[in-house]
Amino acid sequence: MSAAPLDPPGGRKAVAVWSIGVAVYFVAVIFRTSLGVAGLDAADRFHVNASALATFSLLQLLVYAGMQIPVGLMVDRLGTKKVLTLGAVLFTAGQVGFALSPSYGTALAARALLGCGDAMTFISVLRLGTRWFPARRGPLMAQLAGLVGMAGNLVSTLVLAPVLHGLGWVPAFAGSAVAGLVVLVPLVLFLRDHPEGYGPAAPARGAAGSGGSGGSGGFVRRQIADSWREPGTKLGLWVHFTTQFPAMVFLLLWGMPFLVEAQGLSRTTAGGLLTLVVASNMGFGLLYGQIVGRRQSSRIPLALATVATTATLWGAVLLYPGDRAPMWLLVALCVVLGTCGPASMIGFDFARPANPPERQGTASGITNMGGFLASMTTLLAVGVLLDATGEDYRIAFSSVFVLQVLGVSRILSLRGRALARERDRRAPAPVASHDDPAPAPATA
Numbered sequence: 001m002s003a004a005p006l007d008p009p010g011g012r013k014a015v016a017v018w019s020i021g022v023a024v025y026f027v028a029v030i031f032r033t034s035l036g037v038a039g040l041d042a043a044d045r046f047h048v049n050a051s052a053l054a055t056f057s058l059l060q061l062l063v064y065a066g067m068q069i070p071v072g073l074m075v076d077r078l079g080t081k082k083v084l085t086l087g088a089v090l091f092t093a094g095q096v097g098f099a100l101s102p103s104y105g106t107a108l109a110a111r112a113l114l115g116c117g118d119a120m121t122f123i124s125v126l127r128l129g130t131r132w133f134p135a136r137r138g139p140l141m142a143q144l145a146g147l148v149g150m151a152g153n154l155v156s157t158l159v160l161a162p163v164l165h166g167l168g169w170v171p172a173f174a175g176s177a178v179a180g181l182v183v184l185v186p187l188v189l190f191l192r193d194h195p196e197g198y199g200p201a202a203p204a205r206g207a208a209g210s211g212g213s214g215g216s217g218g219f220v221r222r223q224i225a226d227s228w229r230e231p232g233t234k235l236g237l238w239v240h241f242t243t244q245f246p247a248m249v250f251l252l253l254w255g256m257p258f259l260v261e262a263q264g265l266s267r268t269t270a271g272g273l274l275t276l277v278v279a280s281n282m283g284f285g286l287l288y289g290q291i292v293g294r295r296q297s298s299r300i301p302l303a304l305a306t307v308a309t310t311a312t313l314w315g316a317v318l319l320y321p322g323d324r325a326p327m328w329l330l331v332a333l334c335v336v337l338g339t340c341g342p343a344s345m346i347g348f349d350f351a352r353p354a355n356p357p358e359r360q361g362t363a364s365g366i367t368n369m370g371g372f373l374a375s376m377t378t379l380l381a382v383g384v385l386l387d388a389t390g391e392d393y394r395i396a397f398s399s400v401f402v403l404q405v406l407g408v409s410r411i412l413s414l415r416g417r418a419l420a421r422e423r424d425r426r427a428p429a430p431v432a433s434h435d436d437p438a439p440a441p442a443t444a
């Protein structure tokens with residue numbers, strides 16, 4: 001019995017199926033980022049301070065990050081369709097619950113439920129890309145998925161914010177939840193995990209565990225251990241950690257308060273700058289995808305250049321003499337923050353070639369934890385520092401630099417081993433000639 005071809009053909013059907021998965025991710029991002037345009041309203045509605053407000057996003061991201069490895073395992077074990085369907089049900093229920101929450105505690109529970117469902121979307125979409133498109137399209141499809149996600153952020157800024165301020169809290173959040181029901185229909189009816197004849201090889205029954213341990217416990221331990229053993233997975237996590245969080249923190253919660261309260265801008269102007277971050281992200285997503293797809297050697301330089309540029313612009317804004325930075329500098333910061341999302345996708349381009357198809361979900365889950373762990377840490381640090389310093393945003397946002405230094409040090413430490421192993425894996429096996437001498441014994 002011959003093995004199925006490893007490289008799927010792509011084509012129109014692949015685009016159609018992938019688009020269904022991306023639509024689910026698009027809606028998940030709308031729900032995830034909806035608090036970013038409602039932070040001040042949430043503080044008034046639930047009568048909370050900066051630290052408590054940060055807890056909304058912190059809990060949501062804590063659930064999201066904590067779910068990444070379990071979701072990766074679920075995708076590898078159950079398939080994309082089942083995981084995406086469950087995710088859509090959960091994040092829609094979370095959005096409805098947040099709209100109707102009468103208290104801070106119930107609103108927290110709703111955001112946790114939303115984070116759980118949201119956690120199941122992106123890894124599933126990455127898996128669809130690897131199952132339906134040729135490997136050479138991997139970097140571009142990942143960047144396109146990220147671009148569509150940022151379009152969801154754009155909807156939050158351009159659509160949800162005016163509805164929130166025009167119609168009120170419940171109509172805005174409950175009305176947006178309808179989108180979750182809309183994407184469930186094609187998901188259930190038409191999405192398929194892979195093209196016919198291109199399914200993954202079924203794992204052997206006896207290989208469920210190692211060292212005499214069987215069942216699902218052995219599968220879980222083996223998947224996580226084998227994925228983490230690869231330097232490419234670790235490098236992917238730290239690239240994602242270091243590049244994603246500055247923009248995530250800005251868009252998810254603290255950008256609007258910073259621009260309105262610290263920089264004295266109107267909500268309309270601040271919303272325009274948040275929109276600029278999203279638009280910049282979408283433009284750079286296409287650019288980064290093309291660059292990485294054509295030149296794999298550009299991955300590390302591109303990631304490090306993004307971190308350096310982001311740190312430079314943040315430093316310029318925070319250290320600018322006077323109470324407020326000029327508008328041109330804030331615009332430059334928002335444009336540069338738009339590079340963070342595309343740069344974080346480079347992390348998956350290290351984890352993908354380091355792991356076989358049957359571990360792609362688990363490896364992607366490990367990688368995806370990076371940026372969200374950094375975002376959680378910074379969201380909390382900014383909130384705590386704002387309360388401790390009497391809302392001094394300069395001190396609070398300086399926490400960004402601490403995590404950037406940590407992340408860059410780990411990237412530089414891991415890149416040599418990860419790239420060497422990747423080259424070894426891609427190198428063709430030498431073909432022995434009849435005239436060749438016998439090979440020398442291998443040395444350690």
